[in-house]
Amino acid sequence: MLKKIVSNADEAIKDIQDGAVIMLGGFGLCGIPENSITALVKKGVKSLTCISNNAGVDDFGIGLMLKTRQVKKMISSYVGENAEFERQLLSGELEVELIPQGTLATRCMATGYGMPAIYTPAGVGTEVAIGKETREFDGKMYLLEHAFKSDFAIVKAWKGDAHGNLIFRATSRNFNPLMAMAGKITIAEVEELYEAGELNPDEIHTPGIYVNRIFKGSDYEKRIEQVTTRLKA
Amino acid sequence: MLDKFGIAKRIAKELQDGYYVNLGIGIPTLVANYVPEGIEVILQSENGLLGIGPFPYADEVDADLINAGKQTVTTTNGSSFFDSAMSFGMIRSGRVDLTVLGAMEVAENGDIANWKIPGKMVKGMGGAMDLVASAKNIIVAMQHVNKAGESKLLKRCSLPITGLGCVKKVVTELGVFDIIPEGFKLIERAPGVSVEYIKEKTEGNLIVVGEIPEMILD
Numbered sequence: 001m002l003k004k005i006v007s008n009a010d011e012a013i014k015d016i017q018d019g020a021v022i023m024l025g026g027f028g029l030c031g032i033p034e035n036s037i038t039a040l041v042k043k044g045v046k047s048l049t050c051i052s053n054n055a056g057v058d059d060f061g062i063g064l065m066l067k068t069r070q071v072k073k074m075i076s077s078y079v080g081e082n083a084e085f086e087r088q089l090l091s092g093e094l095e096v097e098l099i100p101q102g103t104l105a106t107r108c109m110a111t112g113y114g115m116p117a118i119y120t121p122a123g124v125g126t127e128v129a130i131g132k133e134t135r136e137f138d139g140k141m142y143l144l145e146h147a148f149k150s151d152f153a154i155v156k157a158w159k160g161d162a163h164g165n166l167i168f169r170a171t172s173r174n175f176n177p178l179m180a181m182a183g184k185i186t187i188a189e190v191e192e193l194y195e196a197g198e199l200n201p202d203e204i205h206t207p208g209i210y211v212n213r214i215f216k217g218s219d220y221e222k223r224i225e226q227v228t229t230r231l232k233a
Numbered sequence: 234m235l236d237k238f239g240i241a242k243r244i245a246k247e248l249q250d251g252y253y254v255n256l257g258i259g260i261p262t263l264v265a266n267y268v269p270e271g272i273e274v275i276l277q278s279e280n281g282l283l284g285i286g287p288f289p290y291a292d293e294v295d296a297d298l299i300n301a302g303k304q305t306v307t308t309t310n311g312s313s314f315f316d317s318a319m320s321f322g323m324i325r326s327g328r329v330d331l332t333v334l335g336a337m338e339v340a341e342n343g344d345i346a347n348w349k350i351p352g353k354m355v356k357g358m359g360g361a362m363d364l365v366a367s368a369k370n371i372i373v374a375m376q377h378v379n380k381a382g383e384s385k386l387l388k389r390c391s392l393p394i395t396g397l398g399c400v401k402k403v404v405t406e407l408g409v410f411d412i413i414p415e416g417f418k419l420i421e422r423a424p425g426v427s428v429e430y431i432k433e434k435t436e437g438n439l440i441v442v443g444e445i446p447e448m449i450l451d
């Protein structure tokens with residue numbers, strides 16, 4: 001009998017210790033594991049290394065964990081929306097590794113596909129290439145980038161079931177299925193949790209084998225960074 | 234001289250029917266507003282959407298549906314969603330026909346810098362390094378000079394590089410420039426701008442061959 005369902009975020013993250021390496025899904029504030037971030041702030045674990053495309057904003061998302069100084073190192077591609085992040089970075093309080101977005105995604109994918117490394121042209125000839133092995137294929141240079149190693153991956157899905165199968169919605173999919181494949185332990189929080197058999201197997205984005213714990217989240221704020229609308233004619 | 238809308242309008246004239254296009258944040262995003270009549274282009278957003286529709290009406294805003302600039306958007310007929318690895322897969326494998334992005338500096342050899350000002354600004358490269366390393370055709374949309382009045386079209390980039398030798402064309406408020414082995418080749422002047430003025434504002438090697446036409450926008 002599979003026992004993946006846990007009651008809430010506190011239970012799902014209870015064994016995350018100081019110094020852990022954690023992947024967090026989401027792009028900007030879209031598709032971030034809100035409940036788990038709140039639980040990590042409440043638990044107060046420190047010296048975390050967070051792998052996430054962005055670092056939230058000052059008072060939401062990973063920004064909440066930066067404010068409480070729980071993050072030792074961020075591995076991201078873009079951190080422009082967070083003033084506290086920029087302050088901690090420029091003052092040297094926070095370590096950061098900025099890597100190209102596609103490289104970030106593909107390094108997660110490599111982990112989930114059981115491949116130790118990938119070659120990408122992104123970053124050739126830039127600071128990103130310093131210290132990295134390069135190789136030429138068909139006249140073009142590529143960088144060797146290693147698969148990520150992380151202790152936990154925490155993702156947010158739209159629907160999930162008791163077996164850990166996940167379905168994402170619209171652009172909140174982003175890094176979530178990739179990180180789900182890449183955690184030593186993967187935690188999924190979902191808006192809707194179903195019994196096994198209630199989701200159509202053809203529609204599953206992440207097969208349950210990649211997911212260790214799943215819970216139904218609550219009170220999703222789903223904050224929008226830039227509400228942009230047009231007027232009705 | 235062009236304003237940012239004029240720059241976007243001029244770049245839109247480079248679009249061809251059936252193009253898959255990735256538009257960066259800022260002026261590039263505006264290009265979508267000027268797609269010429271009778272032409273269909275499909276916009277790719279690297280956060281995982283092919284077929285970006287217009288901004289939503291206030292009552293259809295969806296927090297799960299944003300573009301790479303984190304703005305709320307809509308889908309359009311034929312749209313699809315995918316994860317970030319597949320998104321950069323389509324970029325890396327050369328499926329995206331045109332990439333339009335902003336820059337802090339462009340060099341006469343096609344190098345681009347747009348992700349970092351050491352000690353001052355550290356926002357990160359986002360998807361820019363992946364895009365410039367793989368896109369078939371890259372157009373830069375930017376102001377010709379920086380806030381201090383210094384040329385952004387340079388002999389060599391002074392800021393950390395985003396990609397090497399990748400920019401094919403630059404459109405600024407002053408004109409349109411093709412990057413050829415010898416440098417920035419002036420193709421068109423913005424309305425009311427002289428070749429002499431463009432020369433004065435361009436630090437990199439400017440190539441002027443014959444009479445340079447003034448661009449026609451409408």
